[in-house]
Amino acid sequence: YDNSVKAIRGSFFDITRVVDHPEEIEAHARLVEDGLLIIRNGCIDWFGQWEEGKGRIPSEVRVRDYRGKLIVPGFVDTHIHYPQSEMVGAYGEQLLEWLNQHTFPAERRYNDREYAREMSTFFIKQLLRNGTTTALVFGTVHPESVDALFEAASRINMRMIAGKVMMDRNAPDYLLDTAESSYLQSKALIERWHGNGRLLYAITPRFAPTSTPEQLAMAKRLREEYPTTYLHTHLCENKEEIAWVKSLFPEHQGYLDVYHQHGLTGHNCVFAHCIHLEEQEWDCLKETDSTIAFCPTSNLYLGSGLFKLHKAWHKQVKVGIGTDIGAGTTFNMLQTLNEAYKVMQLQSERLSAYQAFYLATLGGAHSLGLDEKIGSFATGKEADFVVLDPVATPLQQLRYDNSTTLRDKLFVLLTLGDDRSIYRTYVDGQLVHERG
């Protein structure tokens, strides 16, 4: 008897194909009202109608029956800082003051391996109780912080991408490395963790102001030596920040040019925020096949500005959704999508329910180059999924009963939903979170 086999019954919803335009998403939206998912060794072995598939379930396997719920692929968070969980909701500042007053002191504590372990466990629990099964994560400058996080993720075989921050100037001494030490520490972490199980490594210069040109050159060297790693940083978040970059790198054409000239653009290079991009920066992101992480709660919280998601589609630049904890104010992807909708409203643009779910699942996976592995219920993919309770509160029940179409039901779920909507979370075919 093969105890790696699991059978899940319920209503399933996913987007089945990567698209170039948001209008195409609905055509690839799939609802299987009475569906069956068969999992073998953590991967999707069979998916389809219950009636069609029930004969395939081995007789010893108990069916987990989630009828009445809605099962969707696990959410993908394309930008988050795990060492900022303890300072979410810090009052009163925009980016640069916020970093100095709140962020750097919080990150200081991660030189303590025990503390980093405790917080890694906390962080992963937060992801799971919010339905997030894959994340691209900032550590701190301390390599111990990344060891702790990867150790915790590997215990449940979670698909996680993370890296040690590289920063060798313009921050308190206690958080600085050097060009040389950041290279050596990142290299050791890559050797230990990149491609270890489902874990992947992201080379992580914090942002241009906190790296010398020498350190950026080291980041480039790492990328050349390990071309399948990610590059993860921040770009054009705040107007003061952009002016500062221009004064630190006067010989460059702009903010993105600093990264570009250092060989830090390209496939699987992920830039958080990108609110105030110039036209040639949009073009450069497109030409290099780079990715943007759109972080609505953070952008509103820090007063950074409104991301032009419509322009990203127009320019054909890949976008994923990020919570950006701790400048963002929630781990929850439904709440994040709700805020994304409002960011678009403020620009007289729309974010449809289908587009929102796409960005949080297959689109997010695609933005991280993982759409062959996660993001939908295609056979062979990794079995990471969430069982959503669409009627977790009386208000949701009322509103749900008054919705007729799938589009409306999905939209209400992301507008009113939060962690109470996350009934069960599965990673690698295993139940890893149960509500209540």
Ligand code: GUN
């Ligand atoms: N830019 C550089 N560091 C950070 C950070 O920690 N959070 C945000 N939101 N922006 C940054």
Ligand code: ZN
């Ligand atoms: Zn960030």
